[in-house]
Structures are given as structure tokens and as C-alpha cells.
Amino acid sequence: MSTTVSNAAVSNLPTALVPGVLALLPRYASIEDPVADVRAACLTAVAALGPRVLVRASGESGAQVGRALLEAVGVDETPDAASATGVLVVGNGTAKRTEKAPGHLDERAEAFDAAVAADPYAVDAALAEELWADVGAFDALPGAIGEAEVLLDAAPFGVQYWVALWR
Amino acid sequence: MTLKLGRQAFGDDEALMMAIVNRTPDSFFDKGATWAEDAAFERVATVVEQGAEIVDIGGIKAAPGVEIGPEEEKARVVDFVARVRETYPDLVISVDTWRAEVGAAVCAAGADVLNDAWGGADPELVDVAAQYDAAIICTHTGGVTPRTRPYRLEYDDVVASTIHDTLAYAERALAAGVSRESIVIDPAHDFGKNTFQSLEVTRRIGEMVATGWPVLVSLSNKDFVGETLGLEVGERLLGTLAATSVCALAGARIYRVHQVPETRQTVDMVWTIAGRRPPLRAIRGIQ
Numbered sequence: 523m524s525t526t527v528s529n530a531a532v533s534n535l536p537t538a539l540v541p542g543v544l545a546l547l548p549r550y551a552s553i554e555d556p557v558a559d560v561r562a563a564c565l566t567a568v569a570a571l572g573p574r575v576l577v578r579a580s581g582e583s584g585a586q587v588g589r590a591l592l593e594a595v596g597v598d599e600t601p602d603a604a605s606a607t608g609v610l611v612v613g614n615g616t617a618k619r620t621e622k623a624p625g626h627l628d629e630r631a632e633a634f635d636a637a638v639a640a641d642p643y644a645v646d647a648a649l650a651e652e653l654w655a656d657v658g659a660f661d662a663l664p665g666a667i668g669e670a671e672v673l674l675d676a677a678p679f680g681v682q683y684w685v686a687l688w689r
Numbered sequence: 690m691t692l693k694l695g696r697q698a699f700g701d702d703e704a705l706m707m708a709i710v711n712r713t714p715d716s717f718f719d720k721g722a723t724w725a726e727d728a729a730f731e732r733v734a735t736v737v738e739q740g741a742e743i744v745d746i747g748g749i750k751a752a753p754g755v756e757i758g759p760e761e762e763k764a765r766v767v768d769f770v771a772r773v774r775e776t777y778p779d780l781v782i783s784v785d786t787w788r789a790e791v792g793a794a795v796c797a798a799g800a801d802v803l804n805d806a807w808g809g810a811d812p813e814l815v816d817v818a819a820q821y822d823a824a825i826i827c828t829h830t831g832g833v834t835p836r837t838r839p840y841r842l843e844y845d846d847v848v849a850s851t852i853h854d855t856l857a858y859a860e861r862a863l864a865a866g867v868s869r870e871s872i873v874i875d876p877a878h879d880f881g882k883n884t885f886q887s888l889e890v891t892r893r894i895g896e897m898v899a900t901g902w903p904v905l906v907s908l909s910n911k912d913f914v915g916e917t918l919g920l921e922v923g924e925r926l927l928g929t930l931a932a933t934s935v936c937a938l939a940g941a942r943i944y945r946v947h948q949v950p951e952t953r954q955t956v957d958m959v960w961t962i963a964g965r966r967p968p969l970r971a972i973r974g975i976q
Contacts, residue, residue, distance in 0.1 A: 544975035556972040617976070624976060679976035 535576075535606060537664050538567035540591060541614035541683040542584035542656050563673040563685035564591050570687055571608025574600040580658025584612035611662045615639075615682025617654035623680020625654040635682040639667040639675075655682075664688045692903050692942065693870040694743065694781045694824045695801020702965050704937065704956045707743035707783060707945040708736035709909065712765040716750040717922055718910050718947050726769060733773050737780060739949040745804055746770060746795075747785030751880070753836050759790045767794045774799030783826070787835050789813035796821035804945075806877065806907075807835040809858050819866030826873045826905055827858035831881030839881050847886040848893045851876045852900060859902055873943060875905040879912050887913035891932050895939035906936045907945035909952075930955045938963055 544550055545557045546564065555561060568575070568591045575597055577588035588610050592599050600606050615635035618628035631653050638645060642660040650657050664670075670686035677683065692699045699705060710732050714721040723729040733744055748765035749757045757765075770782055783802035784795040787810045792803045796817060803818050805811075808830035818825040829851040831842050844850045855874035862872050876897060878887040890897075891913075897904050908914065914928035915921060926948060933944060933952055937959035946952040960966040 545972055547975075550971065550975050552968050552970045552972075553966070554970045556970050624974070679972060681976045 535609050536571050537609040537611060537662070537688045538564075538571055539611045539613065539663060539667065539670070539684055539686040540564040540567060540588070541681070541685070542579065542587045542612045543614075543681075543683070544583065544587065546587050547590050557678075560674060560678075560683060560685065565595055567673055567685050567687045568592060568595045568597070568610060570689060571597065571610060573597050574602075574605055574607045576600055576603055576606040576609045577612065578609060578659040578662040579612035580656055584656060584659070588612045609662060611659050613656045613659050614684065615655050615657070615677070616650075617681045619677040619682055620680035623677075625680075627680075628653055631682070635677075639684065641666060691870050692824075692873070693868060694783075695822070695871075697742070697779065697781050697801070698870075699742070703942070704960050704965075705743055705943045706736075706739075706741040706949050706953055706956075707745045707905070707943050708732075708739075708741035708949050709945060709947050710736070710744050710746045711750070712746060712748045712769055713750045715754055716747070717752060726772075729769060730772065730776075733777070733780075736949050737777060740953060741949045743781040743783050743802065743943070744773065745783040745785050745802075745945055746773070746800075747804075748791075749786070749836070751806060751836065753838065759788050762786065762788065762791050763794050766791065767798050770795045770800050771798040783824075787811050787814065789817045792817040792823075793820070796823050802826065806830075806875075806880065808832070808854065808877070808880070809861065810835050812861075815862040815865035815867060818862060818871070822868065822871070824871035824873060825862050825867055826875050827855045827862060828875040828877040828880065829854045830877055833881045839879075839883055842881055842883070842886075844886065847882065847889055848876075848896055851890060852897060855897070856900060856902070872902060873905050874900070874902045875907060875945075878906065878908055882913075884913040884916040887911070888917065891935055894936050894941060898940040903942040904936075904940070905943035905945060906933070906941045908932045908936070909946045909948070926951060934959050940965075 579585040616631035618625040618631040621627045642663045645657050667684050667686050670688045672686050674685035712729050714724040723732045748762045782800045783804045784800045785804045787805050787807040789811045792814050802824040804826040808828045859872045876890045910925040914925045918928045933955050937956045944952050
């Protein structure tokens, strides 16, 4: 297991993991929220992070989702690990869990997601890319997802989501 | 502007379905299908189930025909309005009439809207609307007598005339005491207009919307659709919906229709393209 510097720097803070679901963004709102349960779990998790939250995401897409959730809860983003009251990690498992998944079914996806949940630091980056998994910021998680308070563990659209909270 | 139709108010982002309910033996589309009171009542139940916010009850067909006096018109609509009101306390009830005497009787029986398809032929209709706090639909007919067909009517600019006359009517309603948010304008397709003129009004409906008054369009299965496509009554739904799309994109607020679900689907789609309504449930590509 390898623990990165960024993880070591913030691992004592409350940390939440949410998926980078673009449907959570206000500009993609529907009349009927297709991700109501995911949204509710995300807001619950983010609300436990205190008033100044450090967002960790693999890219701008996930960062946007993180900021939108902070805004929805009414807390501020901070770039400063020293003054942060919590950490929001944005990422999710594979997008190839079912035939209707964005990346269609890949038989390896389920095992990959199980392995990531058990050890988020020992990710096979090449396989992650092949399976459309967004795990680039998982080095900022404090530990295994199974050890956290798991608010949601599901793949409703063929994409593996976890909403988890380390208090 | 918020739209207040009698007992109901609607926000700016809402497009409304006004379902036609004929208490006539001879209207062009249904040819008397709802002439019997129970059949008309069944029609109301159907369109309410289909989600229409408004029913427009009429006792006289628009085209020329047997003269129907105010007593006969009242006999056809007043008790019926009362019955609909009793069963559907929240439904917006409109009555298609140009007569103040009939307007007063239906408002007393529970009507919310007076749909004056004949452009203010009876000057006292606005006073009735004001007295009962009812809404009024101000239409353009080019000054023709009720229940006459257009014959060689020409305008320098049909849209300018339509806007001028409907706004003058709206101002007259306002002066009579009708609430500003209860006044709607309607270009009245085919009324005092040949097909070319109705098509131009459709093409330029955005100019009416730009006046700021809420716009009602009554396109359903009309002759301008039939003549444009060479189709008889009963074959004009697709043409009607194409015209509906054009009006919806421009922002017309109320759609007076025979076919509620088809029109609702069309307007919802266009309203969403226009950015005034979100998709019902979109997840594709954003999971």
C-alpha cells in the first residue's frame, strides 16, 4: 500500500466520498430528479464536513460537482489544507457495470470496484482507465470504503457510486 | 407577468391547455359529439384527466348557421357551467361568448374566463368581466360581425392590425376595471383572416408575445391548416401541431385545442427546447 503526501496531510479531517455525477449540477436539473437518492446521500455526507471544505477531484468535471454540493449545503470551498474543516473527495468506480452502462458491460468491472472499495490506494491505473473508473483522487481517502460510514453503494445506471463518510 | 384566470393563478413559465368543449349540435370539428349535456360533461372529465388547466365551453358555433339568441345560448351553457364548477372546484372554466348578458350569467354560475372570440362586438362584455373579477380574452377579427366568414378582407399589415386591435381591446378592458393580469390577447386565426393572413400571424406571433400581454392561440384543426396542406377536418392534427410548435417557440401561453395530450406533448417539447421547462427526467451521459 502506498499513501500519498496529500492524503497524509489531511487524513485527520472528516472526509466524504461522493461520485462525480454531472446530473447533480443545477444546470442539468430535470423536473423529476433521476438521482434523488444519490443527491440526498451526498448532501448528508457533505453537511458533516464543517464550514471550510477542501475538494479533491481527478479533474475539473468532478471538482464542479464537488463545488455544487458545497454550494447546495451552504459551506465554503477552501484551497488551504491547514484551515480546512473537512475534505470532499469526488470520484466513483467503473462505468461498465451493465449492458446499459455508459461504457457497456465489462465482466471485470465488478471485481475491480470491489477491489477499489477494499483498498483505494492500490488501484491499477491502466485498468481503471479502461473501465472508465474515476479514482484519480482516491489517494485522498482516509482508508478503505468498507470501513467508512457508507451512505450509498450502488450502480443504478451501470456506474458504481459510493457515498461514504469518515467522521 | 403572472396570469390570473378567475380562481387560479399561473406563473410565467407555464403553458396552459384550454380544451374546447362544445355544447353545440353543429361545430366543425366534433359535429355535435358533445351536444348532449352528459356527453359534454364526459368530455370535461376526459380533458381534466388529460391535464387541461382550462375548459372553454361554447354554446354557439363560430361559423354562420341557425341564429341562436341569448336565451337559447344561456340554456346551453349556464347550467352546464354550474355543473362543471360543482364537480371541479379548481378547474378554470372559460366560456366562449361575445354577449355580455350570457357572460354575466355564466360568471354567476362559476366561470373564470370570458373568451370573446368576436373581438368586443358587445362593448359591455368587459364590464361583466370586471364585475365578476373574471379574465377576458381579447381577440382580433378585423371588425367583422360575429358568425360571419372573412370575405376579401385585406390589411396593410395584418400583424400590426392584430396587435393594434387586441391591445386597444386590452386597454378598454383595463379601463373597465379588469385586472391587468387577467387580460389575454388572441390573434384569432381564421377570424377575419384568409389563410395567407393566418400563416403570417403564425410566422410573426413573436411580435404579439413581445407586447408583454399573454398570448392565446387557437389553431386547432382550422381551415388555414387544412388549406395549407390540402386536408379535411379530421386530418389536420399534424399541421395543427406544426403551427403549435411555431407559436410555442415564440412563447404563446395558452393553447385552445381539441386534442389535449398531443398538444401538451408538442408544447412541452418546444417549451423545453426554448429553455423554459427542464426535461422530465434526463440522465443520459450525465450519470
